[in-house]
Amino acid sequence: MSAFGSVSLLLLISLAIAPAKNYFSEWRHYQKQYLALVRSRGEAVTLQRHFHDGIQQIWLPGLGVVDRCTTCHAGLKEASLADANLPQPFRRHPVIPHTLDQFGCVMCHRGQGPATTVEQAHSSTEAWEQPTLPARYVQSSCGQCHRSPLTGTPQLNLGRNLLGRYGCVHCHTIKLPDGSAIKPTDDPPSLEHIADKTTREWIYAWLKDPQAYAVTATMPNFKLSDPDARDISAFLIASSTPIAGDTAPASPASKDQKAPDPAAGASLYGESFCASCHAVQNAAGNVVGGDVGPELTRIGNKVKPEWLRAWLRNPRVYDSGTAMPHYRFTDPQLSLLTAFLGNKTDSDLLANVHLDAATPEQIAHGKLLVTEYGCASCHEVSGIKKPDNFAPELTRIGSKPLTQIIFLPGMTHAIPDYIAAKIRQPRSFGAALKMPQFNLAPAQIDALTTALLALTDRAHDLPLALTVPAKPPSNYEPAGKAGQLMADMACFTCHAINGRGGDMAPDLTWEGSSVQRQWLQAFLKNPGTLRPALIRRMPRFNLSDDDAKELTDYIMTVYQAPAFDRDSMPLSGYPPAQVEQGKQLFYSKYACQGCHIIDTKVDKGYIGPTLTQVGSRLNAAWIYHWLKEPQTMRPGTIEPNRNMNDEDARALTAFLMTQKGSSKQEAKK
């Protein structure tokens, strides 16, 4: 009897285990807490009505999402719970462009969606190894589907930019889901003719510490020993071959003259807008100028004067693909600039570099080192082939299984920590590793980590229909003689045409519809100031009349907007009443003078181009269409769309076309 009693008691207890476990589960505890919290608030009734008891699940088969996060995170959609002082897991989710029901949680935050305990959902466990992503890298998740830059993800955009800018992808292949690969954007120089350009001493100092020469240098530090740097510099000089015409001693005539005036050199440097692309570190330590070309703070320590002179005369002799334009400087100008730049030196830089003549053994050892360190992955080096896949491919690095990673002692076992540590101090994972030390700020390391974390299995396996693809890269090449001229002047360094080129200067895809022939030809010969507030401006390339005409003809013929005929509206002869109406509209209804100048005595706005001579610069049909739809004419322009009616647009066009600019003003510019 007592045996029967105890057995049935045991059975009863064992039957109670399951419901008890359920009753005491962690998520129930949170739901009770949430209800208690909700009761104390003003909008309790609404919040209670929104609450659902029991395990909640978001199931999105198309995305591979099974999320039970909302079981405990019960207030994610409640606007009234947006308060950092509330305890988690009850806060509202910040406003984002996606909804919870469409995307779930783990798409962006990682972690184990189906888990129902805090530990299993957020941390990596033996069975599940996907911990939640720290908030500082969350933009990486946007990058899984969005391949082009988004306004709201500056960190991801920066990281993707840096992968190219710091040349990571020279050594590490990164294939994108559409099959293309990320391309480097740093354009490391060829070393095949380096002896023409610089000295062995400079190479040695540069190899030892690139940032000592230029703080903005993207070249990493390989932490070379003195003998290794000595041998690599010996090999590079020994393997260099000369190019005819890439050095130019100053002509004897100019030698007779006295030393060029440094002030004149500085003003030529300014007038040529060298600072649009090149930076110089000033006395206060600030780097001022563009980052398209190399920093020039200590350029005099680096280049030989005769090479510099030849480079300034025509950079394409030494490097046919350089982003530097061919300025067509005159001989006296070349002397001025060469002297001005040659004076940019730092006496400490090479003071302690003393190298004896290289021995054949040193040169051979240098060659071995150049091969081992993969220098040819980035630079062209005589006698050494570019290695394929020199470093591990990073195509799916964001999903690399934790079991395949060797973590350092004391490190959090998670992929973001691993990637960030690798970028921060590559050699901390082993002194014999080849990856060099990059000179990156903490924010840049976070950005790079974010960009790499976006390269997940999910990013690659999602159906293309569910992704937002990037604009395909354009390999547009203008044809003929004009095309050669445009390559020679490196127009694409600053201007974009048909999807190719830089964003420093206006897009020229429809320039032929926009401007008048006469103005364009004169502007190419001698560019004037259109936007007074800009510090980066079109430099003067000293074009011959024939070249300016060739280029004008090509632009006027080829770069036309398909939507309208540029000659469909007359350049002058508008009725005075319409012109007057346009003037009224300009100054009162549309208040254009806030950003543009028509009358230099009264108007002050200088956000947009000065319009004093817009009637001789732009076509009437372009002005009309621009006023109607500026973003269609030039995507991304900040000119607001005013939703202008036809009558207003015509009147404003008539008024603007009367602004021909006085001949006096023309002559001044």
Place this chain on the structure above:
Amino acid sequence: MKRYLRTLFVVSLALVTAGCTRKPGTASALKPTGFGAALVESSGGKQIGATGMVLAQPLVVQVNDEQGTAVTGALVEFSGPAGVGFDPPSGLTDSSGQLSTNVALGDMAGRYQLVAHTSTKAQKPVELKMEEIALGYQEQVGFQLDNKYCARCHDPESTPERVSNYDNLETKPHPFTEGDTLNKMSDAELTAIISHGGPALNKSALMPPYGYTLRKTEIEALIAYIRLVSDPPYHASGMVYAQR
């Protein structure tokens, strides 16, 4: 036997309680070698960062004595609302009396009040309060749009990359930090003036309409950003997070 058990119970209870009451944390091995009388901010306050991310510039504070001279070796500890991280959380001031820390803001958009603590020789606590702003996704979008479209006129300060047009305008625009004015305007009013321009609220036509240039969500983002940076803070939505 029973008494033995009871003793065991009492002992174990005592052990458990002791384990619970032991104060965690404060065991910083740093021993101050100097004491100051005042804390001042050197740099890094009033930055605009993003939720969960490390601020671009480190926060630097300086400890001074009564005469205003920098104090070396003073212990400074940083604290902030939940979710804010400091690297390092505490330290001794260097030879110029300064201590620098990298700040990671919390996960919610808002203004974060950070506090630096030090103490005088007489163990009197000295505090310095600083504020940083964390942008969430929406405010981040607003910030980017402000940079592109608005700041040229609404920000009186010029940068090397962007010359301000503020001084050129006959009717001066309100800087977005100008809480005294902007906090009085409702979201609907701000939406109207951004979408339809100044004349929509009988204000200057120099403010053009952006309703045909920006999307509705972009205008909402811009307003979220304006609310967050306004000074004094906008209370309807601009949270100020301070330590409890």
